[in-house]
Amino acid sequence: MNSHFRLTYNRTLISTEYAELREKLHAPIRNAANVVIHQTITELFLETFRAQVDLNRPYTLPSGQEVEPCIGCMQAPAGTKLLRLCHAEGADTESECQQCFCRPMWCLSCLGRWFASRQDQQRPETWLSSRVPCPTCRAKFCILDICVVN
């Protein structure tokens, strides 16, 4: 997991660090061929988003249910499911997250872009810790609630 967005959480608090991201944004990234690649902040965020979601519990589809194509890009499989897991994670009884009852409809990239797009673009340090509405039913979720469908 890269260090530009960092998520740590204890019983009630999720916090992020942002200092290194700033540095990276000012220092263009070079690949092996020494070609400068400018990653957008959303792309940077997506790397961290994926790594974080990988740490969450996977979701197993009920038997008989098939993975559908993502309704965002119509290409990747809809490999994510929102479950209100942050609630169970610790003693955070005040969690504002809500249970989403949608079937898996989005791939992780589309969900990550949605997640980023709903944030305060001036304050990326808050992104990982924020809640956003489910793109389909509007139930609020956080990054701890995103499960990869296996």
Ligand SMILES: [Zn+2]
């Ligand atoms: Zn998609």
Ligand SMILES: [Zn+2]
């Ligand atoms: Zn939903």
Ligand SMILES: [Zn+2]
């Ligand atoms: Zn949550």
